[in-house]
Amino acid sequence: MLEIIQRAVANGQKTLSEYESSLVIKSAGVEVAPAALARTRDEAFQMAEKLGYPVVMKGCSAELAHKTEAGMVKLNVGNSDEVVHVFDELMSKIKGLDGVLIQKMVKGSREFVIGLSRDPQFGPCVMFGLGGIFTEALKDVTFRVAPLSKEDALEMIDEIKTKKILGEFRGSPAVDREALAKALVGVGELGMKYDSIAEIDINPLIISGNKPVAVDALVVLR
Amino acid sequence: MLDCFFNPKSVAVIGASNNTDKGGYHIIKNITAGFRGKIYPVNKSYSEILGLPCYPDLASIPGNIDLAIYFIPAKELPETVNECAKKGVKGIIIESGGFNEAGAEGERLQKLALENAAKAGIRLWGPNCMGFIDAHRTHVFSFIYSGIWTDVLKAGNVGLIVQSGMLSAGFLLHALQEGIMGVSKVCSIGNKCDIDESDILEYMINDNETEVIACYLESLVDGRRFINLAKKTKKPVIVLMGGRSKEGAKAAQSHTASLSGNYRVTSGAFRQAGIIEVFDPAELTDMARAFSKKMLCHPQKGTAILTFSGGAGTVTTDLMEDCGLPLASLSDKTLASIAELFPPWNKPDHPLDLWIAIERNGYEEVFKRSFDAVMNDPAVDSILFHSYATPLIEPEFFEELAALVRKHEKPIVFWVVGRKEFCDNLRFLAETAGIPAYRELGRCVTVLKGIKRHFTKKPIDKSDN
Numbered sequence: 001m002l003e004i005i006q007r008a009v010a011n012g013q014k015t016l017s018e019y020e021s022s023l024v025i026k027s028a029g030v031e032v033a034p035a036a037l038a039r040t041r042d043e044a045f046q047m048a049e050k051l052g053y054p055v056v057m058k059g060c061s062a063e064l065a066h067k068t069e070a071g072m073v074k075l076n077v078g079n080s081d082e083v084v085h086v087f088d089e090l091m092s093k094i095k096g097l098d099g100v101l102i103q104k105m106v107k108g109s110r111e112f113v114i115g116l117s118r119d120p121q122f123g124p125c126v127m128f129g130l131g132g133i134f135t136e137a138l139k140d141v142t143f144r145v146a147p148l149s150k151e152d153a154l155e156m157i158d159e160i161k162t163k164k165i166l167g168e169f170r171g172s173p174a175v176d177r178e179a180l181a182k183a184l185v186g187v188g189e190l191g192m193k194y195d196s197i198a199e200i201d202i203n204p205l206i207i208s209g210n211k212p213v214a215v216d217a218l219v220v221l222r
Numbered sequence: 223m224l225d226c227f228f229n230p231k232s233v234a235v236i237g238a239s240n241n242t243d244k245g246g247y248h249i250i251k252n253i254t255a256g257f258r259g260k261i262y263p264v265n266k267s268y269s270e271i272l273g274l275p276c277y278p279d280l281a282s283i284p285g286n287i288d289l290a291i292y293f294i295p296a297k298e299l300p301e302t303v304n305e306c307a308k309k310g311v312k313g314i315i316i317e318s319g320g321f322n323e324a325g326a327e328g329e330r331l332q333k334l335a336l337e338n339a340a341k342a343g344i345r346l347w348g349p350n351c352m353g354f355i356d357a358h359r360t361h362v363f364s365f366i367y368s369g370i371w372t373d374v375l376k377a378g379n380v381g382l383i384v385q386s387g388m389l390s391a392g393f394l395l396h397a398l399q400e401g402i403m404g405v406s407k408v409c410s411i412g413n414k415c416d417i418d419e420s421d422i423l424e425y426m427i428n429d430n431e432t433e434v435i436a437c438y439l440e441s442l443v444d445g446r447r448f449i450n451l452a453k454k455t456k457k458p459v460i461v462l463m464g465g466r467s468k469e470g471a472k473a474a475q476s477h478t479a480s481l482s483g484n485y486r487v488t489s490g491a492f493r494q495a496g497i498i499e500v501f502d503p504a505e506l507t508d509m510a511r512a513f514s515k516k517m518l519c520h521p522q523k524g525t526a527i528l529t530f531s532g533g534a535g536t537v538t539t540d541l542m543e544d545c546g547l548p549l550a551s552l553s554d555k556t557l558a559s560i561a562e563l564f565p566p567w568n569k570p571d572h573p574l575d576l577w578i579a580i581e582r583n584g585y586e587e588v589f590k591r592s593f594d595a596v597m598n599d600p601a602v603d604s605i606l607f608h609s610y611a612t613p614l615i616e617p618e619f620f621e622e623l624a625a626l627v628r629k630h631e632k633p634i635v636f637w638v639v640g641r642k643e644f645c646d647n648l649r650f651l652a653e654t655a656g657i658p659a660y661r662e663l664g665r666c667v668t669v670l671k672g673i674k675r676h677f678t679k680k681p682i683d684k685s686d687n
Binding site: 141155 | 488
């Protein structure tokens, strides 16, 4: 992981690409949506076939901060013809992409966020809260100072006002709290371990079945 | 490390005064009331204050000085620090204002004074503060009006760290008069240019006279250090954080030049460290007073409510649910034993409204037997006790209750309502016996929540005893 970060710092990158970011958080124990980076049309096809449809395709580059707004995210790509078509479209839209991220489409109606920030008084801090479209309006988030113990993480999970949706909710099973706690502890460790990481934003973290799965992640460098 | 402040052998008061309207008079008056070391008033205008020889400047004082109290205009501070250095002063309490809280010139003076002090190895306390009170040694190193503390100051186990002058004085008076609570040290730290909340917290953690630490803070100089200290100690640490809101943060900045951080981070860090956060000054004193009783708790179960009023029991149940405190599921055995006090046509239910039983068997009989039953119920970890005001209760009743609290390690929080003088008397009896008593149901629940929270984060370790 150190290499990815060191290389990015050496290149003067302000952020890691989504793909690099996902590798970093995966190394810390956060489950990420299965994905691979396709550099050619052929790779895109093979990877999508391997992951199984539908897939999500995203233009991938460290320069690309607002992918959705730039029209660089295509959800629900359903077959090989579409994959090839979307690949060409994304690659031609913005020059200099690292490639196209082919990601398994993760389904789930419960979305959360995990963040890492550096507080001037406390240093690296982990945030956990409600994700999705109401994140801004409800501001249902809570913080802990890194490093986190497992108990700290479990306490965070119990602290948000919308914690009810972490239980059995409208036919979905209760969330795997151990996995969620592991992700929170892991993100805190990244903050302790890598000085060059300024922020991490995992949003959304979708509950797929009972597992929290990161489907988008951004690592901001100092 | 802070012994030059808390255990000095000699104190110079720069800005001492003979004028009883001036703070410089009260500093001398306060120090002479309890301090047994050497006291040196310093002021060009006087030759004597309260029978002590007054010196025109520090240089004229014979011998060295441990501690100086500074109470003259801000502009003299940087040079005075240098004069202090020549007299071997180890610490200066700067009680004057006009520094970082007052604009650019004040900032310059504070910075310069700090540089001079650092060169000489002098620690600075304040500026813009009220100094401190050590109730065990009756050291009152403050300009607090000398008439108001002498009859109420009581030595006890609560240490206060307060980033506000008047609040510390008001807080102190409230705390001392409201119930039975004594203090160990009350420290007003002002702009904390050098000595900050973590320094005092660390001192109090190691201070045998301090068993509970309560703070009013407007900023944290080193948040990580503060929470690491709080996390490691088993002593309850209670914090009221000023400047939580956007406008409140502005007020804090003009008050003590404090830059409030991200409050949500601070609040999360407090919970992580097992710090009890409170939201107004009365809650701070009430919480501190509850912890000062040293009741223990094993908080995995529920709370029993013993009341004389169905309404009070209902409201209490609501308030408990609001803050996530579970009502205990009393055992059949407990309910059956309390049912013996009831008429056959009525059965007790939880919350335990005991009025019918009291009518038949009398107050003390009913409460004693009910307490005995719930204390022995393994589903109960704590008790909220409601009483009406009555002049008929003897001190022994509360002493027996307090003995049950100690034996079972289950805290009781007491609420009493009714005629004021009877209420005051019952609260006094309860508090004296070691049971915290309040006038508001909500405060009882808040305090109990604080106690349970503390023992959840810092469980009783038998090896501590």
